[in-house]
Amino acid sequence: MATNKEEKSEQPQDQQSEESSNEALETPARPSLDWMNDTLQWGTKVPPGKHGITIGDLQVGVYGDIPEVSTDMTRRPRGAFPIPGIPRTDLYALSAKVDIWADNAADLYEEAIQRRWMAHADVPWDDLAPLPDDVELAMRQLCTELAQQASLETDVIGQWLHRMNYAYYEVKAFLATEIFDTGRHFVAFRQRALANGGKLGLESPGHFNRRLMEARAGWTEVAIYLYIIRGTLTQLVLRYAEAYAQSPAEKYLFRKCLEDKARHVAYGLAHVKYAVENSDPSFGLGLNNLMRAVEGDLSQEMQDPVIWEALAIIFGGGVSNMVEGMEVVKGLQQRFIEQYLARMKWVGIPKTEANLNPGLAVYLRREEATPA
Template structure:
């Protein structure tokens, strides 16, 4: 190997040179004020004493360590109103001088609470399912073109309803005070459910030689997206007016499924929607109980406009004709299928009224929009008071 240019033949110093160099080097002495190497740096451990309730031991139950299990001591105390405008977990130690991170619009328990929210969250994560592997897609076989087109239209409607639900929940979640952990975590699981429902219906529409169908009329969609009166008022639209309809469509979809894939898909989406409605019903009843009869009367009156929009939307023939084809087994038997459609429509309005009364809102044929009462076989000229 060639030595570097201009390098001496022997670049290693001899022992004599080392000694001279060592003699010339000044002796290094440690500074008097330098800390010894084995002295630890000073620490401030005051934070270790800053807890609101030390010694908490949450005990798992028969279903594991659930959200209800950890709601012990101060961590289970849910205030009637919160002025905390940051995102610290309920029960965390507040740091003085922390800036406000959010100006929440929903700060009162009566505006969002439901006693079953924690349990519904646990149910949601325990009953999760995956669209791409749990649905037996390989059981889908070709259908007559008219039946396939009708099924695609039903799936398009349900997919759009789920998309609206995603946007509605997204608009409201960040407005809810973070102190109400149980509700916010459940609604986050509902948002995920809605995304999965949106996805599964699109996949069904596109797997069997069909296509996505027509967009829905959208009047109730707009009501949902533009609701600004409060979360409770929005929940009335989302869970009772729209949710009741979605649940019925899934129930009939399962009953008239053409293969195991459709049956599984509709059944699991029906379970999801029943869970969402369970929260909505519980919250709405809680709100009416807490706020009194005047508030319940206001909810009854505010629904009149939405009922009118719903009646006009229900007169659009696209979805009903598609359902009649599915129920009848083809265009040739649409007449028989339309009889089943009328039963579904009547059940929808009846269940809407029943749920309204259950939460404490006096809604009946006499004070609902007359054009909607017509689906119960009542003439539109029926007097409508209230």
Template structure:
């Protein structure tokens, strides 16, 4: 036998194409044309691709709308596989906004243009930024604990929350840079009672969302707003403004999800969330009494150590606004908690009821 004959026999026969896979599709012929904002995540939710199931039983990573392959072994056990556990109608649009409005602190912040200020003011700014960076880092960890539990039937939410985690990582970077830039120091770590609470929530994503968006998010949003208002220079104003636009987007998802989940699950579920918040109030008392952050804010708001008393009056406004806005948000999503339900130590920050 010649060498060429041996090689021919050793070469496996080329299989005849079956092309069976070409028949395995649900909805051939559906075509989405790009709109004014391009081919967005929301615009391709056409036909079966836009049908959001109440429950997603597929425990593989099969995309919603794909043709299932028989015999694929289960890859994971997604504990969040019901629409009510994660959904918000605005998730796809918020994802698009997050992608379009991303920013980079190394490029978009002119660090060299930050003016020199008195030592007390820079130390106060470093302390505020240290705690803001820590809050953002906790947000990344909280989201990381829940994202992998969410099934792929609700990819809009998974994708949006991935952008939120990236936003929070960016905030950690930016505020760490700002803290070190002024005087070369990071401030003190916060007391951390609420941080630990957020990380240890086990009831479900909705329960975690109450803490992340209403209890912590309301405060972070206020600190960004007041940080911009009392920044004292255009560079710091821009830093807080960019962070504020991100946090506003995060809050939009959180509020929409909580409203949807509570509407679907009913008053009994809302009552359970309210009861769970009663223990959180003890952590809030500690947070609002911890002098480090609030004294630093008073220096910034007053414009210097010599005006700390005037700044403390603004601090008290922040504390009052925080409690009032937290209660307003709870009411807006369907959790009937009012000022009379707060601990006396928290009620003291609010004006007397008429």
């Protein structure tokens, strides 16, 4: 007579496996809930302020401890409990605070999300007045170049953002808003160029664009190119364009983009200043020496007449008044170089008129610049 054990052994293997699986499902292990005790700091509470709870408000306790250098190569949110043995998910090239930090990044993030605007709905396109053909063509050229600058800025930040350690999430969060801004700028300027039965203009020279895209030394160097050089010039162009705009739609467009650009430049200036002040004294000197080749590219690009002629037509109100418009352009160019020198000095880089590229020094006129 066969025993139960023998009967069970005679069952097909698949049936035995199925029964074993069912038994396992019917008797689950009791959860330990040990993970609920794993925290670096319990009892943290951040009360909402007049602006709700901002990321600056969250810089409390261990969650506000910003390391000078981070060795964490995971995407663990700063302050989360670390688990031993977690494989690294990236090899962040920028893992030191000095590489990317700016004290105003958290506040700039909050400003960015509070000042969102939509080009398709907020710009009063219905109030876009028809312009004379020559002024319309000039405006299309200006918007084409501004759209190209915006698309380039999106790509430049994008190729550096993933290299930044999550220990400095305030900076990463702000730069994410900047990418959103530049994407919106690209679309908005393209919309204006194609409005009124329009067309896109000429592509701008690529000397400085290539410098931005191919920079590999570090984010601080890129920040100088992107914010102190290109950002300063773009700010001035937007400010003048708003002043000379002939329709509510253009005034709104240039004003909102100017507000965004001021925020971007504010981060760039704060970061470069932080990096210079918290690095070896030779770092600032090295950055100044680096500008020799960069200023050469900028000088060559500024000799291209297309953007300046387009602006002269806009400022003068037509080709017939280009001479008057070009005087305004010269004032803009002078202000650009003056602000470039002033901002380099403010961040701690010894850039002066004496060591400025001669091709840029020619724009420094001594008479009063035309106000915008």
